[in-house]
Amino acid sequence: MTLGLFLIQALNGLQLGLLLFLLAAGLTLVFGIMNFVNLAHGSLYMMGAYIAAAVFNASDSFVLAGVVAVPATMLLGMIVERVALSRLYQRDHLDQVMATFGLILFFNELVRIIWGPAAVYMNAPEALSGSVMLFGIGYPSYRFAIIAVGLLVGAGLYWLIHKTRLGMLIRAGASKPDMVAALGVNISLLNTLVFGLGAGLAGLAGWMAGPILSVQSGMGEPILILTLVVIVTGGIGSIRGAFYGAILVGVVDTIGRAFLPALLREVVERSLAQAAGPAIASILIYLLMAVVLAIRPQGLFPVKHG
């Protein structure tokens, strides 16, 4: 194990983390502000990826794909929120889980009906499809683009949440929703806006993930689970928590996957290491979440109250 390989893996972890952040940011706001469990967030990510792929295949332009997909997903999110989800805010969490789980099934079949069951083609733009040599190992340039977009979105959200009036309302809504409503703010409109923002970010994540992951029915579920781990670890409702939580989960998951099987091989027999290594590596992030929940049930970077 060389230092170069370790740094490459850390970069991989950062990239996975930033992709997760795009999803976690939207999900954590919806969770925190509306106290709403939205399992269909992964479906919005999938819809973003499909819309981007459809535009990409029609126009051959990666940029145009994003320009269309992000607002379209945002709009879709707002429509879903108005039509279906807003009726569920007063219901308990189990009802919300049931309804949004239903939406997952609905969207999975919808894309299958529109685009067929096979994965849809989408590729990175020519300029980013190669790799850059780092420490003697090729690193995909496209992943640098994901890192850059993730950091930009992080900075943009920081500005939005901390420097604008909308951000102030979002922060206020996260900690004291009743008070915000009492002050005459249209909470219903705020909810729709926040949901749209989250959906837009999910669409952005779908667009960015299109060239590395297969765009297909059901692509939202594995990443949704990771996203839930991120927001629970980071602290529900907190963008800062989503950011650090996502990077933490991304790095722990990647480093664990990369080095645990090899490390294990040093201590136990090869065949046992081969069997146990991946199993342990894949539960590391859940272990992390469990430890965080045991020590700090509010998450690592919870919303500051008062």
Place this chain on the structure above:
Amino acid sequence: MRIRHSLVAAGVLAAGLLAAPAFAQIKIGFMAELSGPQGALGQDQYDGFMLVVEANGGKLGGVPVRVLKEDSQLKPVIASQIVDKLIEKERVPIITGITFSNVMMAVHRKITEKEVFLIGSNAGPAPIAGAQCSPYSFITSWQNDSQAEVVGKYASDRGYRKVIGMAPNYQAGKDAIAGFRRFYKGEMIDEIYTPLNQPDFSAELAQVAASNPDAVYVFYPGGLGVNFVRQYKQAGLTGKIPLLSTSTADGVTLPALKNDALGVISGTFWGPDFANPASKKFVSDFENKFNRIPSQYAAQSYDAALLLDAALRRVKGNVGDKRAFMAALKAADFKSVRGKFRFNNNGFPIQDQHVFEVTKDANGRVSLKTLATPMKDHEDAYHTQCALK
């Protein structure tokens, strides 16, 4: 009065029974994964099968057939309920399709113990090729390991000495690596098993790049294969370290991969560039109808329909005589798209296994081109454990 009525009724019934074998429509249960992420495989199986049925005007072997299409949703429990319904309620004498091995394991015994004929057109798990084999089961695809074994043989033939194997961490993934190793003589410098739901391979690919093997062997079916091959290319490994594969770059994933898959090596029993007349007809009919290159899954199921066509013709549609129908199926008197075809004692084909390279075809589309035939008349590794003769 009452007696006369009963007699008339009995007469009508008897006439119906006598007439049945000659005129009855035969019901065929088709069960596969038709929804969700894995739906593409089942859809191709269905399209391949129906291509034959529709070309024959709704008949197989000159007998009208009704195909009952069922979606097992990759859930063994649901598959089991569907089989109950097909056998007990619909009374089908034949069930075909079956996409995934875990579904096959859930229904194989159930179907064959009821003496219903199972014409599997994809899944071929080891147990049903070995100790649990049945005279009612005929598989027109392959035993799961075979498609990996041929790639292992190819790796040895090419003189690769250091190979890294990668697969999802579940039974089929482990079977693929084991199959590869069975005929590969060199050293496996690493075996990497990733969780089945892990879509991103950045960490593993960095490991691979760092260990610089002679070749990489992978088994990543469906969407996982799209992810893997694309990420392999983006990491700059395509063209540098040969990528050998099973069920990864196939007719289902190539439309999503396109140029990203160029140069990938894949092992299986059939490719769309086969020159035999049966294959040429199949490919052109399929492309005319569906406007896409058929996958191997469509080919397997097309063969299943041809097999039924030949066997039903031989028994003149009388599937009630199970021994005769069994013998007719076993004879496999049809022109397979793969060329030579015969059944082994365990109901699995004895067939050539080929390796293919992903290249552009004459129309500039990304497709599979035959590269070599490392295994001729290959028998699966488990047929000796099957008690049937």
